[in-house]
Amino acid sequence: MASPEAVKFLKQTPLFATFSEAELDATLRTAKERDFPAGAMIVQEGEKGSVGFYLVLSGQVEVRKGKKSLGKFGAGDYFGEMSLLLDTPRTADVVALEKTRCLMLTRWDLRALISTHPDMALKIQAELAKRLLNTNKALSE
Structure with a gap:
């Protein structure tokens, strides 16, 4: 079973805010923690077959397109x-x-989670749609 602190952290993250306790626990049991030193390339633009979705637990990353910074993400961002x-x-690159x-x-972990907790797919879809809507609004301003 996941620690109460980990469940609370996920619950405060918009992508997971609507998950049930069972869904949060299953997610935390399935996901893996990864540590990256400063300067590490976490994701490289153009990579195909790269299978990770990342939620920042601590630290800070920068999203880059070429030499241009597209933004910085910290704890709770994904x-x-x-x-x-x-x-x-x-x-884009993420460093x-x-x-x-x-x-x-x-990707395989997510599919396994969704097969045992089908409501997760709709919850993820709804949050990603909100994120896309917010991005579109920001670009049109």
Whole structure:
């Protein structure tokens, strides 16, 4: 069983906020923690077959397209969802700016979770749709 602190952390993350306790526990039992030193390339643009979805637990990462910074993510932020769900090449680099710990979920792990907890798919879909809507609003302003 996952620690109460880990469950609380996930519950405060928008992507997982609507998950039940059982869904959160299953996610935490399935996902793996990964540590990255400062300067580590976590995701490389163009990678195909890269299977990780990442939730930042601590530290900070920067999303880059070439030399241009697209933004920085810290604890509670996530990346890699498009490549994970759509099986497409990575669209940007993600580099650790400092020592960073992430929770990683592979495509196969996600599929296994959804097969045992089908409501998770709808909850993830709804949150990703909100994220896309917010991105579209930001781009149109």
